[in-house]
Amino acid sequence: MKKSFLLVILMISSFISSAQDDLIFAFNSTTSGRNVAFGYSKTINGTNEIGAMLRVNINKLAHPDDQNNVYFKRLYATEFIHFFGIETFYHKSFLNNWKCIKPFAFYDLQFTYSTTRNRDFLPYTYDSNGDVLYKEYIDFFGPFFWMENNIGIGFKAKLTKSFYLVQKAGVGITLIFGEDKRLPQTTFQRFQWEFGYLLSVGIIYRLKE
Numbered sequence: 001m002k003k004s005f006l007l008v009i010l011m012i013s014s015f016i017s018s019a020q021d022d023l024i025f026a027f028n029s030t031t032s033g034r035n036v037a038f039g040y041s042k043t044i045n046g047t048n049e050i051g052a053m054l055r056v057n058i059n060k061l062a063h064p065d066d067q068n069n070v071y072f073k074r075l076y077a078t079e080f081i082h083f084f085g086i087e088t089f090y091h092k093s094f095l096n097n098w099k100c101i102k103p104f105a106f107y108d109l110q111f112t113y114s115t116t117r118n119r120d121f122l123p124y125t126y127d128s129n130g131d132v133l134y135k136e137y138i139d140f141f142g143p144f145f146w147m148e149n150n151i152g153i154g155f156k157a158k159l160t161k162s163f164y165l166v167q168k169a170g171v172g173i174t175l176i177f178g179e180d181k182r183l184p185q186t187t188f189q190r191f192q193w194e195f196g197y198l199l200s201v202g203i204i205y206r207l208k209e
Contacts (some may be wrong), residue, residue: 020046021208024053026166028087030110031174031196032075032146034058037087041204047093052076055085055110061117068120070141070183071176071194076117078140085112085146091154102156106168108198109149115142144178164204171197 028035039053056083057077064073077083091104118139126133150169159165176192 017097020206022051023205023207024051024166024202026053026200026202028055028110029197029199030148030150031072031172031194032057032112032114032148033073034060035085035110035112039087041089041091043091044136047091049089049091049104051087051091053087053089055087055112057083057085057112057114059117061119063119070118071144071174071192072196074116074118074133075112075114076140077129078115079143082114082143084114085110085114087111096186097109100158103153104155104168105151105153105171106170107149107151108168108170108172109147109199111148112144112146114146115140116144121166139182141180141183142178144176144180147175148196148198149173149175150196152198154200156204162206164206165195166200166202167205168200171195203209 012183022041022043023038024041025038026036028037035054035055035057037053039051041049041051043049057075059076060073063069087108087110089106089108091106093102093104095103118141120139150170150172152168153169154166157165172195174194174196176194177190178191
């Protein structure tokens, strides 16, 4: 029993001694919208990295499309709590013999709780020539719980002794939980989903090599 306990302690110690500690600041473009995130990650044995970050949502009035989407790129914080979320990730590096650039595969999971802002133009009346006139409508729906799941590939590039550039791109599914009775599709279904993506660029400061 004592030998097994000592073996476990030695294994944990070896993991810790071979770990790298990083501080990360990143800009993310996701299915829901845009955000910045900052936090901490640990790389164990050179190939496995896990991290946790605080996410801060960025409001944007303009929409990237005119398709009357309810959720895609429509996240818009209307209360203080809506600005914040959590990002966690796992990176598995490969081609580890490369010196300056370290590619990796990743799984990224982001949580947040926020409303949406929806801007629509709908037929309103006709002018004297018989042409249709449209009226702008602004609606806020929710709040909803957003769970954004993405997989993909990325890389780290060494800039200086302690600073690294990190970029990643992936695709996935965003799960949206909650209801707003003004939306027919969520009156009886408190769950929706969207195909989406993640584009991320950030700076890493290495605390421990």
